[in-house]
Amino acid sequence: MSDVVRIGFLGCGTVGQGVVRILAETGDTIERATGRRFEIGPVLVRDTSVSRPGVDPSSLVTDPEAVLGDPDVSIIVEVMGGVDPPREWLLRALRGGTSVVTANKQLLSRHGPELLAAAEEGGSEIRFEASVCAAIPVIKVLRESLLAAEIGAVTGIVNGTTNYILTEMRRSGLGYPEALKQAQDLGYAEADPTEDVGGGDAAAKMAILASIAFHTRVLIDDVPFEGIDRLQGEDVDIAHQLGFVMKLLGVARLNHGAVAVRVHPALVPSDHPLASVSGSENAVLLESSTVRQIMLVGPGAGGIETASAVVADLVSIVGTQQGSFLHNALADAKRPLAAEGSLESAFYLRLEVVDQPGVLARVASVLGECGVSILTVLQRGEGEGARLVMILHPGLESRVTTAIGQLRDLPEVRDEPVLIHVVGNGEASS
Amino acid sequence: MSDVVRIGFLGCGTVGQGVVRILAETGDTIERATGRRFEIGPVLVRDTSVSRPGVDPSSLVTDPEAVLGDPDVSIIVEVMGGVDPPREWLLRALRGGTSVVTANKQLLSRHGPELLAAAEEGGSEIRFEASVCAAIPVIKVLRESLLAAEIGAVTGIVNGTTNYILTEMRRSGLGYPEALKQAQDLGYAEADPTEDVGGGDAAAKMAILASIAFHTRVLIDDVPFEGIDRLQGEDVDIAHQLGFVMKLLGVARLNHGAVAVRVHPALVPSDHPLASVSGSENAVLLESSTVRQIMLVGPGAGGIETASAVVADLVSIVGTQQGSFLHNALADAKRPLAAEGSLESAFYLRLEVVDQPGVLARVASVLGECGVSILTVLQRGEGEGARLVMILHPGLESRVTTAIGQLRDLPEVRDEPVLIHVVGNGEASS
Numbered sequence: 001m002s003d004v005v006r007i008g009f010l011g012c013g014t015v016g017q018g019v020v021r022i023l024a025e026t027g028d029t030i031e032r033a034t035g036r037r038f039e040i041g042p043v044l045v046r047d048t049s050v051s052r053p054g055v056d057p058s059s060l061v062t063d064p065e066a067v068l069g070d071p072d073v074s075i076i077v078e079v080m081g082g083v084d085p086p087r088e089w090l091l092r093a094l095r096g097g098t099s100v101v102t103a104n105k106q107l108l109s110r111h112g113p114e115l116l117a118a119a120e121e122g123g124s125e126i127r128f129e130a131s132v133c134a135a136i137p138v139i140k141v142l143r144e145s146l147l148a149a150e151i152g153a154v155t156g157i158v159n160g161t162t163n164y165i166l167t168e169m170r171r172s173g174l175g176y177p178e179a180l181k182q183a184q185d186l187g188y189a190e191a192d193p194t195e196d197v198g199g200g201d202a203a204a205k206m207a208i209l210a211s212i213a214f215h216t217r218v219l220i221d222d223v224p225f226e227g228i229d230r231l232q233g234e235d236v237d238i239a240h241q242l243g244f245v246m247k248l249l250g251v252a253r254l255n256h257g258a259v260a261v262r263v264h265p266a267l268v269p270s271d272h273p274l275a276s277v278s279g280s281e282n283a284v285l286l287e288s289s290t291v292r293q294i295m296l297v298g299p300g301a302g303g304i305e306t307a308s309a310v311v312a313d314l315v316s317i318v319g320t321q322q323g324s325f326l327h328n329a330l331a332d333a334k335r336p337l338a339a340e341g342s343l344e345s346a347f348y349l350r351l352e353v354v355d356q357p358g359v360l361a362r363v364a365s366v367l368g369e370c371g372v373s374i375l376t377v378l379q380r381g382e383g384e385g386a387r388l389v390m391i392l393h394p395g396l397e398s399r400v401t402t403a404i405g406q407l408r409d410l411p412e413v414r415d416e417p418v419l420i421h422v423v424g425n426g427e428a429s430s
Numbered sequence: 431m432s433d434v435v436r437i438g439f440l441g442c443g444t445v446g447q448g449v450v451r452i453l454a455e456t457g458d459t460i461e462r463a464t465g466r467r468f469e470i471g472p473v474l475v476r477d478t479s480v481s482r483p484g485v486d487p488s489s490l491v492t493d494p495e496a497v498l499g500d501p502d503v504s505i506i507v508e509v510m511g512g513v514d515p516p517r518e519w520l521l522r523a524l525r526g527g528t529s530v531v532t533a534n535k536q537l538l539s540r541h542g543p544e545l546l547a548a549a550e551e552g553g554s555e556i557r558f559e560a561s562v563c564a565a566i567p568v569i570k571v572l573r574e575s576l577l578a579a580e581i582g583a584v585t586g587i588v589n590g591t592t593n594y595i596l597t598e599m600r601r602s603g604l605g606y607p608e609a610l611k612q613a614q615d616l617g618y619a620e621a622d623p624t625e626d627v628g629g630g631d632a633a634a635k636m637a638i639l640a641s642i643a644f645h646t647r648v649l650i651d652d653v654p655f656e657g658i659d660r661l662q663g664e665d666v667d668i669a670h671q672l673g674f675v676m677k678l679l680g681v682a683r684l685n686h687g688a689v690a691v692r693v694h695p696a697l698v699p700s701d702h703p704l705a706s707v708s709g710s711e712n713a714v715l716l717e718s719s720t721v722r723q724i725m726l727v728g729p730g731a732g733g734i735e736t737a738s739a740v741v742a743d744l745v746s747i748v749g750t751q752q753g754s755f756l757h758n759a760l761a762d763a764k765r766p767l768a769a770e771g772s773l774e775s776a777f778y779l780r781l782e783v784v785d786q787p788g789v790l791a792r793v794a795s796v797l798g799e800c801g802v803s804i805l806t807v808l809q810r811g812e813g814e815g816a817r818l819v820m821i822l823h824p825g826l827e828s829r830v831t832t833a834i835g836q837l838r839d840l841p842e843v844r845d846e847p848v849l850i851h852v853v854g855n856g857e858a859s860s
Contacts (some may be wrong), residue, residue: 022720026578029645033577116757129575135721137575144750145559145567145742147463148456155853215459215759222767235780235848238819242806243858244778249851260768266851267778271859273727276706290452290738291565291728297703298724308720312575320574327546329645337652338690348674348697350665376672389668418665421679421696423585428673429701 005036005318008073008098009043010064010089011080012052015103015130016043018307019077019314020054026311033325036318042067044080064089075317077310078102087111094118094126101313103130103306109204109220112211127313132205133158133282134305136298137312142212142286149288151213153253158205160280160300161196162228162248164188167278170240175233188280199225199248202263206250209284210261213252218261225263239267245275341398346375346426348391350418351407355386359412363388366410370403371395375426385414391426435466435748438503438528439473440494440519441510442482445533445560446473448737449507449744450484456741463755466748472497474510494519505747507740508532509560517541524548524556531743533560533736539634539650542641557743562635563588563712564735566728567742572642572716579718581643583683588635590710590730591626592658592678594618597708600670605663618710629657629678632693636680639714640691643682648691655693669697675705771828776805776856778821780848781837785816789842793818796840800833801825805856815844821856 009016023030023038031037040055044067048060067073068089076093078086083106090100090107095118102108108115108131119126129139133156142151157163161183168179180197183189195201203225210218228248236246244267252261268275273295277283282300287293299305353359360379367374367390376391392400404417439446453460453468461467470485474497478490491497497506498519506523508516513536520530520537525548532538538545538561549556559569563586572581587593591613598609610627613619625631633655640648658678666676674697682691698705703725707713712730717723729735783789790809797804797820806821822830834847 018720022578026580029580030578113757113760116760120754120757135579136724137571140575141567141571143756144746145570145739147745147750148452148460148741149565149738150456150459211760212756214765215756216765217760218767224770231850232848235778235850238780238808239778239850242778242808242819242821244852246850249853254765255768255773258766258768258772260773264851266853268853269857269859272853273706274853275859276703290448290734292732292735294566294726294728296724296726299722302722304720305722308579309575311578315577316574320577324550326573326642326645327543327550330543330546330641330647335644335646335684336688337648338685338688340654342688343685343690348665348669348672350668378668378672389672391672418662420661420665420669420676421694422674423679423696423698423702423704427699429699429705 003036004039005074006039006041006072007314008041008067008070008076010067010076010078010086012043012045012055013079014303015079015306015310016077017052017054018304019079019310020052022307022311024054030315032328033320034315034318038314041073042070068093073098075099075101075314077314078104079310081106083107083110090115091118094124095122097122097124099125099317101127101310101317103128103310105131105204105208109207112208112219113217125317127316128208129313130306130309132208133284133298133300134302135308136282136284136296136300137309138209138284138296139212140312140316141296142209146286146288146291149290151286151288153251153287154209154213154284155274156206156209156250156282156284157247157274157277158250158282158284158300159196159202159248160282161189161193163277163282164280165197166228166236166246166248169233169236170246173233173237176228176231197227197229199227199263202248202250206252206261206263209250210252210259213286214254214259216259218259223261223263226265228265231265243270244268245270247274249274341396343397344394345397346392346394346422346424347400348389348420348422351388351413352382352415353386353388353412354414355381355384356412359386360388362410362412363407366406367392367403370406371399372403391422393426433466434469435504436469436471436502437744438471438497438500438506440497440506440508440516442473442475442485443509444733445509445736445740446507447482447484448734449509449740450482452737452741454484460745462758463750464745464748468744471503472500498523503528505529505531505744507744508534509740511536513537513540520545521548524554525552527552527554529555529747531557531740531747533558533740535561535634535638539637542638542649543647555747557746558638559743560736560739562638563714563728563730564732565738566712566714566726566730567739568639568714568726569642570742570746571726572639576716576718576721579720581716581718583681583717584639584643584714585704586636586639586680586712586714587677587704587707588680588712588714588730589626589632589678590712591619591623592632593707593712594710595627596658596666596676596678599663599666600676603663603667606658606661627657627659629655629693632678632680636682636691636693639680640682640689643716644684644689646689648689653691653693656695658695661695673700674698675700677704679704771826773827774824775827776822776824776852776854777830778819778850778852781818781843782812782845783816783818783842784844785811785814786842789816790818792840792842793837796836797822797833800836801829802833821852823856
């Protein structure tokens with residue numbers, strides 16, 4: 001592989017354009033870490049008259065041969081979807097020694113073993129992090145970090161559409177049809193939602209995850225699945241009353257040495273790690289005797305998120321020169337450390353004060369003069385004194401420090417003020 | 431590197447012995463995936479008369495020269511801790527071309543750049559996944575999967591002792607001294623807990639994470655830290671009443687191009703992803719514009735968990751032949767698929783029945799005859815009918831299926847029975 005790595009694209013929709021954008025924005029970092037620079041080669045599209053930002057119009061082609069037959073292409077990124085024709089094109093590329101990065105879960109869950117065999121035959125690589133849970137690096141973690149961990153179970157919320165619908169059914173008391181409609185209106189569900197709500201999308205992902213986790217062949221036809229389309233709102237409500245949360249789960253586990261992989265709705269105890277995964281988020285819980293439980297959580301879909309996983313796979317294929325990269329990065333110390341006073345935060349402030357008229361006004365005016373603004377106040381009498389608890393709006397910490405110095409000196413303030421950071425904008429959860 | 435990779439150990443306590451055990455148990459898998467077999471070479475210990483399971487007594491040595499000077503050792507595992515003498519030993523090994531895997535966060539957070547420079551000089555590698563959050567693969571994910579993700583913030587619960595203490599203060603209303611005592615009694619805190627409760631342990635980990643996330647030099651002295659030892663129970667309680675959870679957070683972020691890394695207690699909104707990380711668990715939240723939020727959760731300590739990270743680093747150094755390994759694994763299909771009837775699960779069962787005496791007895795006797803046992807029953811009148819909701823104890827699914835078939839035929843059962851899986855033993859959260 002030369003220092004320039006030419007990439008051919010099969011398809012260039014939202015994900016493909018995301019890959020182009022990330023490579024443009026982070027090309028320097030990638031080059032420092034890998035010693036290679038990625039170059040956008042031929043890009044197969046349906047219509048070359050539609051421009052793609054960051055892609056030279058002369059690179060757009062409608063003939064797959066322009067990608068598959070280009071001898072300078074080292075890696076093909078397949079982001080067109082569908083089983084045919086990508087299957088035959090990728091088999092040909094892999095057998096011919098061209099590596100492949102794909103986001104195509106349908107193809108992998110049906111023909112993964114055949115594609116891997118073609119890669120072995122051609123001495124090429126196939127990587128597919130983007131096929132499961134977008135940017136969540138679950139395949140890399142299973143393939144590499146947990147290779148020797150003897151995984152016993154993989155349990156996942158691997159479909160964001162259904163998790164969004166179930167979260168809304170519980171949160172707003174909507175029935176299934178209304179929650180689906182809302183998800184469609186907001187772009188979380190497609191016009192034909194069958195693949196998501198019926199469980200087929202989750203089954204394809206679980207087939208891929210189970211193959212990697214258990215080092216064995218699992219195809220989508222091996223995965224019985226049931227979706228949420230027949231769930232009734234009352235069961236979601238009753239589950240909640242009983243201390244459970246309803247989720248669509250993919251469950252893959254070893255059962256006396258045999259592999260069982262399924263997708264079905266399930267009641268999850270509300271203190272279970274997967275119970276708090278809400279909205280369109282995805283999560284995968286990996287269990288083994290050596291690592292106990294490791295959970296990865298993040299966005300399971302989205303153009304740029306999926307593109308990020310494709311780029312991670314491209315970097316994996318060319319390999320990193322981690323030692324030099326980190327050494328140079330750490331030796332350079334190119335980023336300054338932030339000055340103490342330049343940071344912003346929201347705060348919790350507790351003051352024990354004497355209980356007499358005008359104390360709150362006095363405290364509030366000190367804060368106001370220092371440019372510190374109050375979001376919430378709680379005042380309560382405590383014997384001869386009173387307790388003032390405030391949540392302060394996010395602002396420059398240096399101002400808060402100055403204010404505390406002045407409050408400490410007020411005769412009405414009895415003990416050392418208690419000041420604790422608050423994450424976010426100071427607002428508690430609804 | 432030959433097909434046999436000889437490993438020298440500096441130290442062989444709980445973590446070292448865990449590494450020996452995992453290598454023995456998973457050596458075949460590792461060999462299939464990497465083409466290499468790890469061999470236990472010289473093991474530096476204080477006292478050679480104490481036996482280490484899995485280690486040939488003749489491999490135990492008290493002279494570091496027996497490890498550092500062994501020309502056949504390709505990788506040194508350092509699990510002895512402390513800054514000196516490991517620093518000079520590892521510098522010598524790395525400069526001489528021997529790679530290093532270490533779990534030593536104190537050493538790395540003080541001398542990381544020097545060690546990386548030595549590795550570059552010697553053409554060797556240094557890996558240190560085990561130094562931060564044990565088996566949670568956060569360093570690999572940052573170094574590889576998110577290399578091009580332009581991380582903007584890393585927020586972590588990276589100390590299990592303090593998270594355990596804070597969780598107990600909130601759950602049981604204990605004051606700090608009582609919760610610390612309990613943590614010590616249960617082995618979650620050391621006799622001298624200063625390093626954990628004072629925030630120094632978290633600061634060392636955050637220095638390492640910030641270096642990798644932002645590709646810049648951050649040492650422990652760059653990280654201001656504050657622990658939980660001066661927190662008052664009433665602030666934990668008030669935070670809870672206001673809709674927040676108190677956590678000890680490590681916060682690293684880019685602030686107008688500058689790096690700010692700190693450790694301090696903080697109020698976290700109760701619906702924030704880090705709020706539900708309880709007990710001795712660790713979690714790291716990674717934020718970037720391309721991957722939004724990815725969170726990794728798991729055990730942040732423990733001998734076998736830390737050993738698992740050391741083994742993952744050993745595998746990373748020798749590299750995997752992923753294509754062949756996966757191809758062979760998937761082609762073999764060596765694990766059978768579980769037979770449908772062999773699986774066990776707990777279930778939620780809802781029946782709409784006619785409201786007349788004896789119905790519950792009838793239903794319960796059908797379940798009993800099929801060998802299905804009931805954990806919880808809820809019965810409620812609904813107009814002319816009644817609703818029966820049951821949680822069934824975990825048991826063979828084939829028995830439940832048989833029972834449903836019989837219930838469906840009962841004249842008292844009005845609609846199709848609703849049957850949904852329940853995760854765990856059927857009990858809701860307390």
